[in-house]
Amino acid sequence: MPYLRIIVKRLALLLLVVLGVSIITFVVSHLIPGDPARLIAGDRASDEIVLHIRRSLGLDQPWPVQYWRYVQGLCHGDLGTSIRTSRPVLEDLKAFFPATMELALVALILATLLGIPLGILSAVYRNKWVDQVVRTLSVTGISTPAFWLGLLLIILFYGKLALLPGSGRLPEGLDPPTRITGFYLLDSLFTGNRAVLVESVKHIILPGFTLGFVHLGVVARQIRSAMLEQLGEDYVRTARANGLPRWGVVFRHALPNALIPSVTVLGLALGDLLYGAVLTETVFAWPGMGSYVVNSIQALDFPAVMGFAVVVSFAYVILNLVVDLLYLVIDPRITEAG
Amino acid sequence: MNDQTPSSFFSRKATWQAAVGLFTALIAFGGGQIQAATPAGSLVVGKSSDPQNLDPAFTMDNNDWTVSYPSYQRLIRYKVEKGKGSTNVEGDLAASWKASKDSLSWEFKLRSGQKFDDGAPVDAAAVQFTFERLMRIKQGPSEPFPSDLKVTAVDPMTVRFTMAKVCPYFLYALANDGGSIVNPAVMKLAQGNDDAKGYLASHTAGSGAFKLTSWQKGQSLVLDRNPYFGGKKPALDRMVVKIVGEASSRRLQLESGDLDVVETLPVDQMAEVAKKPDLTVAENPSLLVTYLYLNNKKAPLNNPEVRQAISWAVDYNGIIKSIMKGQAKQMRGAIPEGMWGFDPGVMQYSTDLAKAKALLQKNHITNLNLSFLYSNRDPNWEPIALSTQAQLAQVGINVKLESMANATMRERISKADYDISIGNWSPDFADPFQFTNLWFDTENHGLAGNRSFYANAEVDRLVREAASISDQAQRTRLYQQAQKIVVNEAAYVFLFQRNSQVAMRKAVNGLVFNPMLEQIFNVDTIVKK
Numbered sequence: 130m131p132y133l134r135i136i137v138k139r140l141a142l143l144l145l146v147v148l149g150v151s152i153i154t155f156v157v158s159h160l161i162p163g164d165p166a167r168l169i170a171g172d173r174a175s176d177e178i179v180l181h182i183r184r185s186l187g188l189d190q191p192w193p194v195q196y197w198r199y200v201q202g203l204c205h206g207d208l209g210t211s212i213r214t215s216r217p218v219l220e221d222l223k224a225f226f227p228a229t230m231e232l233a234l235v236a237l238i239l240a241t242l243l244g245i246p247l248g249i250l251s252a253v254y255r256n257k258w259v260d261q262v263v264r265t266l267s268v269t270g271i272s273t274p275a276f277w278l279g280l281l282l283i284i285l286f287y288g289k290l291a292l293l294p295g296s297g298r299l300p301e302g303l304d305p306p307t308r309i310t311g312f313y314l315l316d317s318l319f320t321g322n323r324a325v326l327v328e329s330v331k332h333i334i335l336p337g338f339t340l341g342f343v344h345l346g347v348v349a350r351q352i353r354s355a356m357l358e359q360l361g362e363d364y365v366r367t368a369r370a371n372g373l374p375r376w377g378v379v380f381r382h383a384l385p386n387a388l389i390p391s392v393t394v395l396g397l398a399l400g401d402l403l404y405g406a407v408l409t410e411t412v413f414a415w416p417g418m419g420s421y422v423v424n425s426i427q428a429l430d431f432p433a434v435m436g437f438a439v440v441v442s443f444a445y446v447i448l449n450l451v452v453d454l455l456y457l458v459i460d461p462r463i464t465e466a467g
Numbered sequence: 468m469n470d471q472t473p474s475s476f477f478s479r480k481a482t483w484q485a486a487v488g489l490f491t492a493l494i495a496f497g498g499g500q501i502q503a504a505t506p507a508g509s510l511v512v513g514k515s516s517d518p519q520n521l522d523p524a525f526t527m528d529n530n531d532w533t534v535s536y537p538s539y540q541r542l543i544r545y546k547v548e549k550g551k552g553s554t555n556v557e558g559d560l561a562a563s564w565k566a567s568k569d570s571l572s573w574e575f576k577l578r579s580g581q582k583f584d585d586g587a588p589v590d591a592a593a594v595q596f597t598f599e600r601l602m603r604i605k606q607g608p609s610e611p612f613p614s615d616l617k618v619t620a621v622d623p624m625t626v627r628f629t630m631a632k633v634c635p636y637f638l639y640a641l642a643n644d645g646g647s648i649v650n651p652a653v654m655k656l657a658q659g660n661d662d663a664k665g666y667l668a669s670h671t672a673g674s675g676a677f678k679l680t681s682w683q684k685g686q687s688l689v690l691d692r693n694p695y696f697g698g699k700k701p702a703l704d705r706m707v708v709k710i711v712g713e714a715s716s717r718r719l720q721l722e723s724g725d726l727d728v729v730e731t732l733p734v735d736q737m738a739e740v741a742k743k744p745d746l747t748v749a750e751n752p753s754l755l756v757t758y759l760y761l762n763n764k765k766a767p768l769n770n771p772e773v774r775q776a777i778s779w780a781v782d783y784n785g786i787i788k789s790i791m792k793g794q795a796k797q798m799r800g801a802i803p804e805g806m807w808g809f810d811p812g813v814m815q816y817s818t819d820l821a822k823a824k825a826l827l828q829k830n831h832i833t834n835l836n837l838s839f840l841y842s843n844r845d846p847n848w849e850p851i852a853l854s855t856q857a858q859l860a861q862v863g864i865n866v867k868l869e870s871m872a873n874a875t876m877r878e879r880i881s882k883a884d885y886d887i888s889i890g891n892w893s894p895d896f897a898d899p900f901q902f903t904n905l906w907f908d909t910e911n912h913g914l915a916g917n918r919s920f921y922a923n924a925e926v927d928r929l930v931r932e933a934a935s936i937s938d939q940a941q942r943t944r945l946y947q948q949a950q951k952i953v954v955n956e957a958a959y960v961f962l963f964q965r966n967s968q969v970a971m972r973k974a975v976n977g978l979v980f981n982p983m984l985e986q987i988f989n990v991d992t993i994v995k996k
Contacts, residue, residue: 169525228685288719301687
């Protein structure tokens with residue numbers, strides 16, 4: 130049962146990762162000079178008020194005590210209370226995490242749906258104009274700053290053409306769909322809310338494309354090089370010599386083999402997208418975790434920062450697990466090996 | 468090698484057909500009501516960041532007050548004089564008041580017919596509840612009030628405040644967001660012993676003209692008219708606060724008609740907005756000042772003449788013209804223009820390098836090395852630091868720039884671990900106390916206010932006396948006397964006070980700027996045409 134063994138092993142590892150991440154974030158956030166209590170109280174508050182706040186937040190306790198309390202809460206699914214917003218961190222993350230995740234997934238889907246065909250075309254037409262265009266596009270994608278591309282797209286599609294909205298997840302006056310997953314696209318689909326679905330799609334196109342564009346380049350390049358390798362193999366030549374149609378060989382034989390290393394790239398890309406969404410979220414006023422975390426860092430709100438780190442590392446490990454399981458599905462030889 | 472690949476898999480015609488089809492679909496799908504103007508009865512305000520906590524007993528952030536201030540009323544409010552916001556006050560929930568002769572007891576008669584947004588009357592018990600809660604929670608907003616403040620409901624419409632020590636700015640503090648009167652019914656929504664802090668962090672429970680009806684975190688907040696509001700019915704039905712982090716996006720949305728009012732745009736973008744025919748930029752002098760701290764504790768900056776030399780070397784006009792694009796005015800002393808107590812006669816430093824050099828020579832100071840601490844909190848700080856570095860180099864002072872995270876910079880300032888640093892300051896209530904007692908008194912050394920660690924026994928005596936009496940004329944005299952000494956001893960470098968700029972559509976009428984209410988809009992009297 131290789132699947133089960135991998136799942137159990139990874140879940141055990143997950144505990145260690147979460148513990149490690151929480152310790153590192155705790156220590157780093159406590160090493161930064163600055164006093165969250167003073168930030169809340171305002172500069173002009175007396176020492177007495179600052180002390181009162183410090184005590185009410187438990188900041189007057191020694192570090193190990195503070196950390197132990199945090200871990201105790203964590204075991205009960207409690208990520209603590211945000212110093213900045215006075216709300217449970219879990220509640221804040223519940224509000225912001227699905228927005229980021231939805232954006233990252235749409236970006237990944239766009240990058241995959243566009244990147245794979247472009248990579249195939251580029252490999253098949255190697256050194257032809259198609260290849261040159263795709264390679265230029267890939268390099269442009271990798272080297273274009275997201276905030277710059279985002280602004281350009283907003284100016285063009287919102288400012289000039291008035292085709293797509295420039296910010297947010299939904300227009301004013303339209304209530305979000307009933308919450309099932311927190312993803313507006315899915316929730317509106319599940320609840321049959323057509324108006325919200327249409328608006329959600331309109332709102333996610335530009336930020337999704339902006340965020341996905343960088344990874345589109347990465348995916349296209351990855352697929353191109355993997356395809357080139359496969360197309361140069363003997364089995365491809367043999368298949369062609371036996372009279373199989375060219376595109377049949379490309380799609381039925383070369384592509385499945387070229388996709389194996391790409392699964393890793395895509396899995397890691399989603400992790401990058403989660404972390405990298407901050408700039409895109411800022412430009413498109415996307416209410417995700419990006420601005421929440423940046424504001425929390427500035428306010429020395431360590432429960433919020435730790436909550437973010439724990440949740441994202443959790444998601445990261447789970448994604449890696451999914452990638453590994455996908456490997457087993459795509460290439461059974463890996464199962465036999467290990 | 469794949470040299471035999473077909474030159475074209477998709478025919479050219481098919482490619483073009485697909486492209487045209489995609490574009491048509493995009494237009495059909497995307498076209499429509501995107502650039503519609505905001506609804507007539509709604510004011511849509513674009514802000515750069517989401518509010519954090521709306522509890523008047525907790526928040527010290529003007530960004531939160533945009534939502535909390537119009538949702539509550541206070542006993543006292545700032546006056547509007549000739550269409551302009553003033554730092555003078557008048558009754559809001561209070562119909563009248565009187566103070567005892569010794570100013571240790573204040574009695575307020577409440578205006579009748581005022582109601583919370585659930586229809587409950589605003590009475591003396593609500594005022595008592597509000598202040599007892601404020602002093603119990605003991606966060607930043609409680610700071611201006613005496614810690615021994617006692618509140619008694621004398622009768623349903625009369626409330627009495629008593630204190631052991633004179634608090635000369637008591638009346639002004641009541642007009643601040645922290646003085647917002649909260650509906651005692653919120654206690655039904657309290658969780659354990661939290662004094663309804665959890666609930667009020669993201670809800671409002673006041674008697675203001677508007678009330679918060681929805682908050683999509685990180686995206687928008689909607690405030691609807693309070694049907695029970697006791698004042699004149701506002702022309703607007705709704706205020707929407709839209710969070711758009713990126714300045715260029717905010718500007719674009721204002722130009723496209725999706726926003727009515729936008730705050731905090733960079734100065735150069737404001738200039739561009741002002742050129743558009745249907746937009747306007749309201750400019751008003753604010754009480755927000757920018758100034759340099761000079762570490763008075765550390766040699767040779769403990770010598771007033773060295774500090775004077777620095778004050779004479781700074782390029783005030785250059786900073787105002789090129790960095791602030793003219794949207795600022797050089798400070799004259801600590802108390803800014805527009806605040807009572809301002810002294811138009813106090814000495815003002817100008818740029819005089821010869822004078823600066825002479826002062827340094829007199830003190831045999833050559834090749835002095837100083838550090839300049841700043842953060843990215845305000846984008847203007849770095850250019851100001853660079854300008855100061857260049858000016859001081861001309862008088863023989865080498866300045867090393869140290870850029871760091873704001874929290875770290877504050878920590879270093881609190882420990883007097885710096886030579887020169889920079890800060891912005893705006894008053895919490897309309898009293899020169901905020902610019903004198905806090906900046907000059909040795910009791911407030913550190914982040915509390917005296918960030919230059921200035922010490923002068925005579926100045927201590929003057930400002931403390933001014934804070935212990937309530938006669939405004941006498942207080943003005945004492946503050947001006949203290950300020951004269953401090954300016955002469957160059958405790959700080961007094962740079963400039965800024966203009967507040969708000970970009971809006973011309974359809975928005977009646978916006979009143981009050982320097983005490985930065986980021987707060989008078990939605991109860993604004994009209995949209």
